[in-house]
Amino acid sequence: MSTLTRSELPVAPRKRSALQMFRQSGWRHAVAALIVIYAVFPLLYAFSAAFGEGGTLLGSNRLFSTLSLNNFRELLSDPQNPFVTWFLNSMFISSVTAVGTVLMGAAAAYAFSRFRFRGRKTGLMSLLIIQMFPQLLAFVAIFLLLASLSEVYPFLGLNTQLGLIMVYLGGALGANTFLMYGVFNTVPKELDEAARIDGATHAQIYWTIILRLITPILVVVGLLAFIASFSDFLLARIVLQDPDRWTVAVGLYQFVSVEFGEKWGVFTAGAVLSAIPVVLLFLFLQRYIVSGLTGGAVKG
Template sequence: MHTNSQSRFWRLLLTYAVLIGITVVIIYPLAWTVGASFNPGNSLVSTSLIPKHPTFAHYVALTKTSATFYYFRWFANSIKISVATMILSVIFVSMTAYAFSRFKFVGRKNGLTVFLLLQMIPQFSALIAIFVLAQMMGMVNSHLLLILIYTGGQIPMSTYLMKGYFDSIPRDLDESARIDGAGNTRIFLKILMPLARPMLAVVAMNGFTGPLGDFAISSVILRNPKAYTLPIGLYNLITDKMGASYTTFAAGAILISVPVAIVFLMLQRNFVTGLTAGGTKG
């Protein structure tokens, strides 16, 4: 009995040690970024975790525009692309996953295999093809093209995951609904979609955060400074040979985390929703 108590104690201690270590690894860089955004000057050399003379000058600098700097326009561009990608990803992924989960058709198994294999191809391998496509279609500097590319990139893996989630929902619910006269569309919208809210929240979150962190694809398509997204604009801010500002970059990076936090809080409840929540017939 004493041995079991000791073993449990050491397991709990190891668990908490790992959790604390992971928390420090996540929070420490974020704390430095926040500190840098309030430090005076433009260099990271003289910055400290807790600024001795904090200033909001870098946040004020974000409101100013020039021929190559449009922070809040970039902010709006990124949010517009991310929201559109999130909505389209949820729509297309859910419909595709429903088809693969509930219907049998020629190429179904091979289609899932192709979806899985597509995830093994790195994004940068298609950059030349994407740029040529953008030029041929006259869609250089087009946010619409970016939205379509991001949405298409979300579909394979998200479909694979959501299809597995749909498979875990008992088919008896479908059969009961069909006895009551429900068609495939009604079963999809009224039964499967409410039960799949946890996975829908994951797809929505991935669809929103993916474009916010992308630099490679957006930098190939977007060439006009006014059409930039935040990753491109902020990258150019710290590579400017005439006036690189890492502290202003930190301020801009902190602000873009606000909508991410808001979306996460909105979807948080759905992450822990039970599989059969709302499954009773009303």
């Protein structure tokens, strides 16, 4: 019967002190907790004002001191401020913008990734440089352009939802094309060659093979386009002039534009309801978000 020597005996793991545990991994939890508190604290004021009766964000030292649904009732029953109409307008504009952005950006990125043509590198560099200029510089030009289009194509000019959608599509095309271009490069070109040998056309390769492989980035681009257009105020306020065609961001501004702090409770109630679609989209599509954002980070 063999016996274990002293050096061969199993050594019990040493217990780490609280300071050692904090140095190794505890500080990460502390930083994460601070970030969560920093992000959630303003939301508490918004929820408190939405469910409160004071109707203001100032002097809210006692959060949730009163709970009431009066702000929501006033928001949904005011005939001069049709929140439901604004909400449906935002959903329509944002949904069409998201779908159009995905289709246009994916088609442009596929062309830059798979085809070789004159001006390809110049076009990619131009798309990147144009995105460096702030959109604020283009507001006057957009207004004058849509005003001119109204005389020729009334359905595409000022005070039209289609005109606003076209503005959103043009503004998002460059950045999203460059983002999806890196993801398209990660898909091996051997798949295209094998499909062509089997008799597949470029359209069949694009729709049935490539797009299915890059679904995460398509979801991310669509989600970002939806959020950007849903929460936009400046462009929507410039283009849309008829109150029945306003979006949620433009419509809710009317509750606080007359006098500071007049109807902040109704405003925050509308903001809470408006955040529901975005939150649901994040929860439903969260499994695509991380893989979509990092998909083109390895090979560009």
